[in-house]
Amino acid sequence: MDLQTKALHVGYDKDSQGTMAVPIYQTTAYEFNSLEHAADLFALKESGNIYTRLNNPTTEVFEKRFASLEGGEAAVATASGMSAIFFAIVNIAKAGDNIICANQLYGGTLTQTVHTLKRFGIETRFFDVHNEKELENLIDENTKAIFFESLTNPSIDVADLEALSAIANKHNIITIVDNTVATPVLCRPFEWGVDVVVHSSSKYTTGQGLAIGGIVVERKNLNEKLINNPRYEEFNTPDESYHGLIYTQSGYPAFSLRARISLLRDLGAVVSPFNAWLFIQGMETLTLRMKEHSKNALGVAKFLEAHPKVLKVNYPGLQSNVNYKNAQKYFDGGMSSGLLSFELASLEDATKVVNATKLFSLVTNIGDSKSIITHPASTTHQQLSKEELEACGVPSGLIRLSCGLESVEDLIADLSQALEVL
Numbered sequence: 001m002d003l004q005t006k007a008l009h010v011g012y013d014k015d016s017q018g019t020m021a022v023p024i025y026q027t028t029a030y031e032f033n034s035l036e037h038a039a040d041l042f043a044l045k046e047s048g049n050i051y052t053r054l055n056n057p058t059t060e061v062f063e064k065r066f067a068s069l070e071g072g073e074a075a076v077a078t079a080s081g082m083s084a085i086f087f088a089i090v091n092i093a094k095a096g097d098n099i100i101c102a103n104q105l106y107g108g109t110l111t112q113t114v115h116t117l118k119r120f121g122i123e124t125r126f127f128d129v130h131n132e133k134e135l136e137n138l139i140d141e142n143t144k145a146i147f148f149e150s151l152t153n154p155s156i157d158v159a160d161l162e163a164l165s166a167i168a169n170k171h172n173i174i175t176i177v178d179n180t181v182a183t184p185v186l187c188r189p190f191e192w193g194v195d196v197v198v199h200s201s202s203k204y205t206t207g208q209g210l211a212i213g214g215i216v217v218e219r220k221n222l223n224e225k226l227i228n229n230p231r232y233e234e235f236n237t238p239d240e241s242y243h244g245l246i247y248t249q250s251g252y253p254a255f256s257l258r259a260r261i262s263l264l265r266d267l268g269a270v271v272s273p274f275n276a277w278l279f280i281q282g283m284e285t286l287t288l289r290m291k292e293h294s295k296n297a298l299g300v301a302k303f304l305e306a307h308p309k310v311l312k313v314n315y316p317g318l319q320s321n322v323n324y325k326n327a328q329k330y331f332d333g334g335m336s337s338g339l340l341s342f343e344l345a346s347l348e349d350a351t352k353v354v355n356a357t358k359l360f361s362l363v364t365n366i367g368d369s370k371s372i373i374t375h376p377a378s379t380t381h382q383q384l385s386k387e388e389l390e391a392c393g394v395p396s397g398l399i400r401l402s403c404g405l406e407s408v409e410d411l412i413a414d415l416s417q418a419l420e421v422l
């Protein structure tokens with residue numbers, strides 16, 4: 001089935017009323033048929049609804065539909081992109097373990113790994129996303145995950161998915177890829193050997209800046225990598241917190257099962273059914289929107305590249321860009337999403353231009369249908385030191401744009417008048 005058809009139909013088979021739109025099951029809990037039925041659900045002998053912290057019929061449509069767009073096996077929706085990332089990592093790493101992350105990361109992921117995971121005893125090591133050798137040198141027997149973004153935010157690099165997952169596979173380590181900016185419309189990391197995909201559905205999935213949410217998706221047959229893998233002992237030994245359940249022997253996709261019945265159960269960062277419903281609405285037009293976002297961003301990038309005041313434009317759809325080859329290889333039709341950044345000479349210049357735009361809104365978000373302008377060094381990346389900023393590719397004159405769905409002529413006209421102030 002084509003991606004657009006899946007986005008409209010997978011996971012929902014009409015309820016008893018024949019409702020065309022997926023209903024919002026706005027409920028906390030569900031009645032059991034009998035005490036035996038309740039016991040069977042808790043014992044995983046039968047699948048069904050227990051409590052919305054664990055599962056919900058509306059959220060389940062979102063999970064099944066999104067998993068199918070990614071070509072994955074199962075998914076767990078979470079309250080935000082940050083909680084999706086946290087769950088994906090702590091599902092496999094514990095105190096004393098390490099994970100290896102690309103330098104080029106979303107600001108929140110960087111602070112989560114460097115500061116918060118450290119407090120949990122998990123060490124993060126960093127490699128340059130364009131340097132596989134560096135990655136391989138950091139691996140040891142306590143390495144539990146290799147984490148990177150397919151299309152990085154805000155540095156706009158494209159990871160060599162095939163090369164990085166080949167190294168992970170050689171050492172039997174799970175790869176987690178944040179596919180938020182590319183979306184499954186442009187890129188499906190599982191096709192290149194990646195194991196787990198995470199998303200912030202607050203961005204292109206909702207598409208109109210309506211709700212915060214996230215999702216963790218596991219690939220088909222991930223159980224094979226987990227079974228008897230000494231790195232992932234917790235998946236092959238009894239879980240005391242779930243009456244001795246051994247995840248890889250449960251008959252379920254083990255990664256998602258553990259994330260749901262252990263992490264969602266205990267940490268509770270669950271998405272609301274209403275927000276899951278908004279994501280379902282967004283997915284219906286995701287493929288159409290991604291084509292327009294990509295077209296607009298390419299038009300804006302070409303304009304900026306030709307502008308005398310602009311030092312550098314980062315957009316993988318430009319032939320001059322170092323990521324052009326990877327974008328052509330990994331992204332459908334070479335479409336490169338709506339995110340681009342450009343560099344001005346100084347913090348002062350960047351401040352003037354950001355303040356002079358009228359159509360672009362100054363907002364710390366991406367993936368909205370309305371165009372957005374951000375200055376990462378003073379906002380999303382403000383908590384990072386100068387060294388951390390440079391390591392993740394965010395110089396102080398860098399401006400990030402998220403090109404929305406307005407006409408490209410209007411977007412260019414707005415930037416053109418703003419650059420006049422320099």
Ligand SMILES: *Cc1c(COP(=O)(O)O)cnc(C)c1O
Pocket residue numbers: 080081082083106108109149153178180181199200201202203212213214366
């Ligand atoms: C926004 C974003 C996140 C965090 O998602 P939230 O839903 O805001 O928690 C993670 N990764 C990337 C690439 C993002 O753009």
